[in-house]
Amino acid sequence: MHFLNSINSFWLIYKRHKLAVLGLILVMLFFAAALSAPLISPYDPNDIDSGHILEPPGRGHLLGTDDLGRDVFSRMAYGSRISLEVGFVAVGISTVIGMIFGALAGYYGGWTDRVIMRFVDIMLSIPTFFLILAVIAFIEPSIWNIMIVIGLTSWMGVARLVRAEFLSLKEREFVLAARALGAGDMRIIFRHIMPNSLSPVFVSAVLGVAAAILVESALSFLGIGVQPPTPSWGNILTLGKDNIEIAWWLSVFPGIAILLTVLSYNLVGEGLRDALDPRLRHGRK
């Protein structure tokens, strides 16, 4: 009952943010497209058709064809799966790592904290994209490697957030009371502090999905991300760049897809931030 109540009051605040609602609708649309890619695609995304090369958007091919005669709409539908997969898996990895490091640093403090936070500073001082480029140079650029590399290079923000939450929560009376009652460190971390520190992590995870999708697109565009023939929005854009003077649709549609996806996740993230803010919540009632 408490759970339903809080969902309800959460939604009341969230829906005041009109753009965030729009973002949520877009996110759900992209999800639906990714899930139903085999159903909505009129062609096999990898079907080469030498008779219909670089055809403009029209009746046979909704968003036109590429330089091998493949249907752009079908390739983009399948490409959205890649984007979402990369986005969520990468964020999953970075959130787990960030939460573990942040929790250890915030809870134990002292040397643990200093070592972890200096490591975070070091990681932050390296431009993420170049770090990823450097790593990809040594390993095979497969979709799994991309996810892992993005995840391993984007956990620092989460670690800082979680550390800050832990620092303030560990002094709170309910945590002190639990300790006085004999609860151990693990129980205090996982039962008492962690559940109360999730709101900002949740927001940052949603924003992180957008960032990860953008990085994946950029890597695929540069040819070191998802490898052809597997379709991804980024590598469709590469073909668009090669044919930009004769086939505008190869650049415009994946570009719009990336833009809208990133925008909608950012809008959702901001809506969540407002809706999860306890100060706004108490104001309501």
Next chain:
Amino acid sequence: MELLKVEGLKKYFHLRGNRVVKAVDGVTFSLSAGEAFGLVGESGCGKSTVAKLVLKLLEPTSGRIFFKGRDVTAARGKELSSIRKGLQIIFQDPLASLNPRMNLLDSVGEALIVNRIVSKSDVKERVLNLLQKVGVDGEALYRYPHEFSGGQRQRICIARALAVEPRLIVADEALSALDVSIQAQIMNLLDELRKDSGLSYLFISHNLLAVEHFSDRVAVMYLGKIVEMSGTNTLFKEPLHPYTEALLSAVPKPWADERGKRIVLEGDVPSPADIPSGCPFHPRCPKRFAPCDTIVPEFREAKEGSFVSCHLWG
């Protein structure tokens, strides 16, 4: 026998630039079984730090704490958790003392599970039992802290503390966040528990009337030190230390003929990072004289059972 013995307890916090805050600076007292010991003082005098030190939620800088003759300060691991079962704390803000994401059953039951007091299947029954003791409706078992009133929340906190069957409860401003009528209810509850199960209390408060009603003996703290300690009746009738006199004169009294002259202290409480020389109270003391600003007064027994640190009683 002494249930709790605190000897020369000190807690210094180190600030940037080699500044040291002497939050608790040599506190000594003891408390026997069944006794309610009041600790009063203004905000920032170190009362709450003493509470946290007694429960070992903070590590003391020096000094020792004995509970039932066992050294709390040196205890670690199993030894510590077995001592802690005898010692519990109730905080000022009952909402902040309850995990907002845990329901009543989990909050109160946690101590039972962690300390393996009852088997998992009996937790619910025992929780209901505890709630009944403190007067909270058992039907609320699955509700969350924000769904209760302040008084109910404090009762829940008390039930949670009682779960481990403690001998001593440290009540750190346990009444201060509550309405006056609720304060009375909670105080009666604490009184009942004391009569029924022989609990002892370390009752920390800035509310002198509550302390007078509740405690057998009282200690007055000023800037991290106990300046006066004696039986409640003695202390309230014949305060020895000028600071105690000033505190007592500030208590509102309902009858005009009981109102004495209000002693208004000059200035503010000095920062605990910058404690005055000699007697720490001397810059504000209306009765200061020659030795006060240079010599720290000893804490000594001025009359039978009454201890004070003041040159007037040297």
